[in-house]
Amino acid sequence: MTTPLVAVAHGSRDPRSAGTIHALMDVVRSTRPDLDVRTAFLDLSAPRLGDVLSAVHGDGHEEAVVVPLLLGRAFHARVDVPSAIAETQQRHPRLRVHTAEVLGPDRRLAEAAWHRLSQAGADPCDPELGVVLAGAGSSHGPANQLVADVAARWQAGTPWAGVIAAFAAAADPDVPAAVAALRARGARRFAVGSWFLAPGLLPDRIIDQAHEQTGDPLIAAPMADDPGVADLVLQRYTGALAAATHPTQYSRAQ
Incomplete structure (x- = not known):
């Protein structure tokens, strides 16, 4: 078995x-x-x-x-x-x-979030687009920093007016603050990227706030059933099994 x-x-x-x-x-x-x-x-x-x-x-x-x-x-x-x-x-x-x-962290999560944002209609060449990359938020700072790091990479790789990580709870900035900062950078159109695996209360809170602040933003779907995420799940499984079976060899391979 x-x-x-x-x-x-x-x-x-x-x-x-x-x-x-x-x-x-x-x-x-x-x-x-x-x-x-x-x-x-x-x-x-x-x-x-x-x-x-x-x-x-x-x-x-x-x-x-x-x-x-x-x-x-x-x-x-x-x-x-x-x-x-x-x-x-x-x-x-x-x-x-x-x-x-x-x-x-893993590149496949960022790729899945980017894919969902593209599916929502975000133009990668729009200099007046402001993107809120929305996550749940945590009292554990490194978890929030993962989202901020992805936002920074997107900012560096596009001509967008800005990309800012925002959080539904437990961390700053929230969506209204992020939208205000994006407007100050020249954003005239808005999109919300999803750093969530699945829908739920917190993603809905983000979406409601985005509509209140921007009117009709592009909204990316959560990442969960993206093929890259499935591949990542399997890699985590095989890595844990390898570490349990051959801990010394697996440690050296990493």
């Missing part, structure tokens, strides 16, 4: 969120039909990570790889995922669980 890949997302009360995560995992399955791929959530959606790992154990597997569908190493990656795994291993001490790296 192949070692199951258990992808774990945050979860949301918005059913669109879980649907988008399941669509991403369908892309993963289509890429690796030989692989046992399962989907779990930390909160607000079912099934929960502990329940999925218990099912893996009940199906006779001795190990699993958990791939956190998280864009950075903020609270959920540093606390929630390890806690859920530890609780499961207390119930099933013979189940070996290997935790993969979170998805970010």
Whole structure:
């Protein structure tokens, strides 16, 4: 039996969120039909990570790889995922669980966000376009900096009036502040890039604020079922499995 890949997302009360995560995992399955791929959530959606790992154990597997569908190493990656795994291993001490790296940072995320923005109609040659690259926001500074770094690269590579990272909560700037800064740089048209995997409360907050501030901005869809993101999920899985099987060799290869 192949070692199951258990992808774990945050979860949301918005059913669109879980649907988008399941669509991403369908892309993963289509890429690796030989692989046992399962989907779990930390909160607000079912099934929960502990329940999925218990099912893996009940199906006779001795190990699993958990791939956190998280864009950075903020609270959920540093606390929630390890806690859920530890609780499961207390119930099933013979189940070996290997935790993969979170998805970010990685160029494929930036490429997926760019692709979604292009699909929304953003003109890469428009000098009067102001782009808000919108993320959830975190009290963990490095997670916010990942978004700001992508915005800076987009700014450097286009003639746009500006690209500014903005956040739905817990970090500055918010969307109104970002739009004001873009207007000061000469932006007359606006677009919102998505540093989100799936729809939900926070992306909707960003969209509402963008409409309030700009009228009719271009809105990029979340990244989740982009083929590059699916490829990244599989790479995180194979990397964690290689590190567990040959830790010394894998460390040298990195």
